[in-house]
Amino acid sequence: MPDSALALQMADMIRRWHGIAPPSACAPQALAELEAVIAALAELDGTVPFDCEAAQFEAALLECREP
Amino acid sequence: MNPEALVELSLTEAADAFRRGEVSATQLLEAALLRIRRAAPSTNAVIRLDESQARLAAHVADSARGTGAALGPLAGVPLMHKDMFDREGRISTAGSVIWRDRIARRTATVLKRLDAAGALDLGTLHMAEFAQNATGHNRHLGDCRNPWNPDHVTGGSSSGSGAAVAARMVWGALGSDTGGSVRLPAAMCGVSGLKPTHGRVPRTGAMPLSFSTDTVGVLARTARDLARLLEVIAGQDPTDPASSAQPVPSCEAALDGDLRGMRIGVLEPGFVDGAEEEVLRAFLPALDALRARGATLVPVAPAIMPAVMAYTALVSRSEAAMIHAQWMRERPGDYGGALAARIYAGYAVPASLYAEALARRGGVLREFCRQAFAGADLLLAPTLRVRVPTRAETDADADPANWGRLMALSVNTRPFNYLGLPVASVPCGFDARGLPVGMQVIGRPFAEAKVLRAADAFQRETDWHMQAPPAF
Numbered sequence: 106m107p108d109s110a111l112a113l114q115m116a117d118m119i120r121r122w123h124g125i126a127p128p129s130a131c132a133p134q135a136l137a138e139l140e141a142v143i144a145a146l147a148e149l150d151g152t153v154p155f156d157c158e159a160a161q162f163e164a165a166l167l168e169c170r171e172p
Numbered sequence: 173m174n175p176e177a178l179v180e181l182s183l184t185e186a187a188d189a190f191r192r193g194e195v196s197a198t199q200l201l202e203a204a205l206l207r208i209r210r211a212a213p214s215t216n217a218v219i220r221l222d223e224s225q226a227r228l229a230a231h232v233a234d235s236a237r238g239t240g241a242a243l244g245p246l247a248g249v250p251l252m253h254k255d256m257f258d259r260e261g262r263i264s265t266a267g268s269v270i271w272r273d274r275i276a277r278r279t280a281t282v283l284k285r286l287d288a289a290g291a292l293d294l295g296t297l298h299m300a301e302f303a304q305n306a307t308g309h310n311r312h313l314g315d316c317r318n319p320w321n322p323d324h325v326t327g328g329s330s331s332g333s334g335a336a337v338a339a340r341m342v343w344g345a346l347g348s349d350t351g352g353s354v355r356l357p358a359a360m361c362g363v364s365g366l367k368p369t370h371g372r373v374p375r376t377g378a379m380p381l382s383f384s385t386d387t388v389g390v391l392a393r394t395a396r397d398l399a400r401l402l403e404v405i406a407g408q409d410p411t412d413p414a415s416s417a418q419p420v421p422s423c424e425a426a427l428d429g430d431l432r433g434m435r436i437g438v439l440e441p442g443f444v445d446g447a448e449e450e451v452l453r454a455f456l457p458a459l460d461a462l463r464a465r466g467a468t469l470v471p472v473a474p475a476i477m478p479a480v481m482a483y484t485a486l487v488s489r490s491e492a493a494m495i496h497a498q499w500m501r502e503r504p505g506d507y508g509g510a511l512a513a514r515i516y517a518g519y520a521v522p523a524s525l526y527a528e529a530l531a532r533r534g535g536v537l538r539e540f541c542r543q544a545f546a547g548a549d550l551l552l553a554p555t556l557r558v559r560v561p562t563r564a565e566t567d568a569d570a571d572p573a574n575w576g577r578l579m580a581l582s583v584n585t586r587p588f589n590y591l592g593l594p595v596a597s598v599p600c601g602f603d604a605r606g607l608p609v610g611m612q613v614i615g616r617p618f619a620e621a622k623v624l625r626a627a628d629a630f631q632r633e634t635d636w637h638m639q640a641p642p643a644f
Contacts, residue, residue, distance in 0.1 A: 115520040123519045125500050129509030131568050134575035135517035145482040146525065153479050153532060161534030166370060166416075166592055166617040169541040171549075 175203035183343035183397035188293035190248035193268035197230035197248035235438035247290030255296035260500025280377025297332025311508035312377035327360030334361035344392035352585025359555035359610020370592030374409030382488035395627035432466030437548030454609035493518025510568035555610035585610035
């Protein structure tokens with residue numbers, strides 16, 4: 106899992122975009138963990154019926170106060 | 173009162189005893205110093221001890237009381253804080269090598285407010301490097317060790333804050349919470365902790381980790397202590413545009429022990445269902461204590477949780493990666509290995525997904541509140557799904573195979589940072605090895621007073637928060 110094709114692709118992308126190499130022995134584990142995140146996001150696809158509004162979080166905090 | 177009795181007082185009891193003239197600030201300080209000398213070496217909780225400055229401040233406080241001057245709500249009480257809050261002219265290391273020599277050019281708003289309330293600043297406390305692990309491991313400072321058993325972790329990242337309050341070195345401490353960093357050490361060390369609503373407490377002068385999810389929180393012995401500390405540090409600050417203009421209620425005045433009419437939802441799927449048996453052995457009887465105070469307990473299963481969990485995983489990772497990019501390029505060897513790896517993975521999160529997680533945050537919060545709070549005033553969940561682990565079994569630097577165990581520790585706490593909700597963690601029992609178990613009380617936005625009211629009622633019914641580690 107830690108040296109999966111996806112993890113290797115991500116390491117290559119990070120090197121190209123950010124100029125950062127895998128920093129430690131845990132780096133493959135950290136990248137592999139993202140595979141679970143990707144799977145979770147894939148399961149969400151189409152199930153989150155929300156508009157994208159950049160400034161709405163602070164407004165939502167106020168709206169969600171106790172009635 | 174002798175020093176041993178003084179350190180057993182709660183923060184509010186100590187402050188009130190000072191106000192009534194029953195104890196001096198100097199006596200409180202000397203009691204704290206005595207305990208620090210005894211407990212600091214075995215816990216490694218203290219980074220910096222500002223003993224002479226604190227003695228001077230204690231003398232000033234005693235003199236002021238003698239003249240009849242107005243006293244603040246924390247007057248005369250020594251506190252120490254996670255080593256990440258700026259005080260002008262002082263070094264705050266953030267538990268790192270990179271900030272080892274960084275001298276602050278301003279004082280954090282929260283420290284200014286504690287100063288104004290009369291608290292004595294006795295120094296700074298251990299923390300995970302750049303506030304980024306759930307255990308208290310620190311390659312540079314050495315690990316912080318749990319006062320209940322030094323083989324076990326304290327929880328992090330406010331590791332020293334949890335250990336110092338538990339070992340009665342100080343009566344309260346600031347921490348920060350981006351994914352559980354106040355609640356985890358509170359739970360693992362057997363003390364109370366509060367992560368406030370997003371924006372409730374200003375962050376000016378606090379080390380940034382994730383602009384969207386960082387909060388400044390507090391750790392102390394009791395819910396009443398947390399209420400008093402929150403009232404001092406909360407409220408809008410013109411130097412922090414993200415701080416909220418919401419008025420700060422009198423949380424302490426709302427503590428009446430009466431939960432009649434209150435409906436409390438138990439977050440079952442994942443939070444409770446996924447917890448270890450020994451955690452449930454402490455958590456489930458805690459529900460009876462709340463019922464005894466008049467609360468009605470109901471199961472709650474918000475269908476939106478998978479979205480909360482998925483988006484939670486993106487935001488702080490991405491923002492921490494951005495903050496650390498230059499150092500990760502230029503001096504990666506100055507980070508602990510596990511931390512560097514954690515930051516590193518943040519660069520792989522696509523920008524469009526990070527933006528989506530932020531843009532949908534308001535909608536997700538609205539839906540969570542609609543589902544979770546429709547039939548409940550507050551929510552409950554274990555702070556950790558697992559028992560307090562040993563330092564060895566969660567040391568990913570020593571063995572990368574421990575990575576999964578390390579990262580899983582904050583699974584019950586992280587979602588509430590994405591949601592921005594206020595959460596307290598209070599002790600609710602011990603496991604079979606004598607390590608504490610904690611319980612989260614979660615409220616709607618800005619409902620800290622209600623969260624603390626329930627936590628206080630629970631503490632009137634139980635004595636878990638009064639238990640002290642036997643070693644000191």
